[in-house]
Amino acid sequence: MGGRGGARYSSKSIVIQTNANGTRQYFEHDDRGGNRGGSGGGRGNYRSGYRNNPKARMGGRGGRNREGWDGERGGGRMPEGHWRGNPRRGGSNRPYRPQGPHYPDDDVDMSEGKERNRWQGMYKTRGGRRRMQDTRNPRNNPNTSTSNMGWHKIIIRDGCMYDKNEVLDNLKEYVEEPFVPILYEVEGNSLVFYLEDNGAAAKAITNVNRRVTMRNGSRLIICNNRSPPPNRPLSVQQQEKVMHIMSERYCLELKRLDLKNFHNAPSLIKEQIFFPLYRTPNMKIIVDIIIQNIPQVEEIDLSCNKIHTLEEIERIIPVCTNLKRLNLEKNKLMNVDCLAKLQGLAIMELSLEGNPLCDKFTDTETYFSSVRKHIPKVMYLDGRELPKAIGFEVEEEVSKLPQAHPSFFVIDGVKDIVLKFIQQYYEIYDTDNRRPLEAAYTENASFSLTCVFPDAGPVARYSGAYVAENRNLKKVQASDKRQKLLIQGRSSIINTISNFPMTMHDPGSFTVDVPVADPKLMNVTLSGVFKQVVDRAPPVRFFTRSFTIVPEGSGYCICNEQLYLTFATSEQIKRSFKSSTPTMQVQQPVGVEASIVSAEANLPMQGETLQPVQQVMIAKFSEISGMLPQYSQLCLEQNGWDFDKAGKRFLQLKNGNQIPPEYFPQSS
Structure with missing residues (x-):
């Protein structure tokens, strides 16, 4: 089973070890024992030492002593099957822990030493104990981030001993990237300033760490940290300076206020004022200054301010009625629904380009219609003229409602005769004898009463006399009873109204409408409040009386009357009976004396041709x-x-x- 070199070292053998998980490991074993060098816990090639460098020291990187296992340089013998690394060369004295197989299968090819060295070298860089710093993820080292967006805080250690301008001038000599320091100030023993959305300059400044030399020979120690935006409270004096800077950026001839990238304005930076408009308290100060000093403004530029809400801008709607152009480019408006805050503005030109809300639309037509939904009068959007909206909107001049009046007369000539009739009618009606009113009705006149009162409670008091004659069609279903409650004939009408409780009307609450007036008919609608004459706490009630008047004989008489009664509202009760000598809301012309308009009124009828x-x-x-x-x-x-x-x-x-x-x- 010997591999390469097995003939030279006859006492060696290849040992195959099977682990519990079924994997196998292969290594050489020497029965003689001896002092063997290793690297990284035995991961290197132990032959490389004596082959490449015959004079390698004992414990070299995977090398073996040329003088044998028991040489003087090698030290004492090690137990069989053990390796010894050199801590000075990156080895380890820890016991060897078998690693997983380096090959995807169980076959081992030991015939090619270079191939084996290549694989072992690869696994050493991946799994060695002394790992190199991971530079693949820049988040592991925030001080070396290359992101251009966001805020960076530049810290100059022990910079308080130097002149701030001198430090800044020296930095600009070494750094080619342009930068504008924000809130350049002393913080403890250090000098600090902030950079906004300028990661390239922040990195360039960090790269000159310990390279910038001051006049005393010391070098600047510079650190760069990612940071949230600075937050400084604004004093009263700084608010006055902000208002002064706004006045410098207001064009009186064009009525234009330029607040573009306002917190980076050179005047603010010179005054060491950080005033971002995306913070609600700061925007509130801006809006207050506009409302109090320049309500006539016609154009406002708020671009490049990272604004994410329009709540404070909404307050200028009722004041700045002349505002026609609003620039909100390159801000942080996320949704088109935020434009609902501007719905009351009559702006004609609006710019939203560069906001995240623009990226949510795939076509311009949908974008235009969504903006017009909230601001219908806009004509130019992002510099483009919008097509005329197609719809059924009525022109503004036509859609205006006419001015409201307490009373209405279709013809001014009938005003006096109607007012005289009403005044003397109620002078008789509010007495204990209503019989003289019989002359004000035609022979076959009709009268009906409708009332709505609760069944119980204070409002329902003293309503029994009216409820008996109530012809409310929602409550009276029987047709014969409906017919019975329709009072017909002059005498029957007088008998009915004479049975009603004694009342006192408030002429100051009267409103009169005469929508129809021609030679054969006039229609009069009268509304107001009254109360019954009783011993204690009379309830105030509301009435509406509708007369239809026709000419009869030498005057006019009532041919149809409908009376509606209900309880008065709290507001009507508060306004009722305020004057000791009340008069109707529609005043009579001076010099005209009132007289009852009835069959005996002697109203001249000179001919049928007279209107x-x-x-x-x-x-x-x-x-x-x-x-x-x-x-x-x-x-x-x-x-x-x-x-x-x-x-x-x-x-x-x-x-x-x-x-x-x-x-x-x-x-x-």
């Missing part, structure tokens, strides 16, 4: 001027039914005593 508006104008002109209705009509006709013009003409003639006395009513 209701003209009839109202005649009555009003007659009351103001004091002339008879027919002469008032004549004055209006001669002035083209222009009420103001006719009034001026009347005063002119009256002051000149040119109006005949018969134009006025004659006193008996």
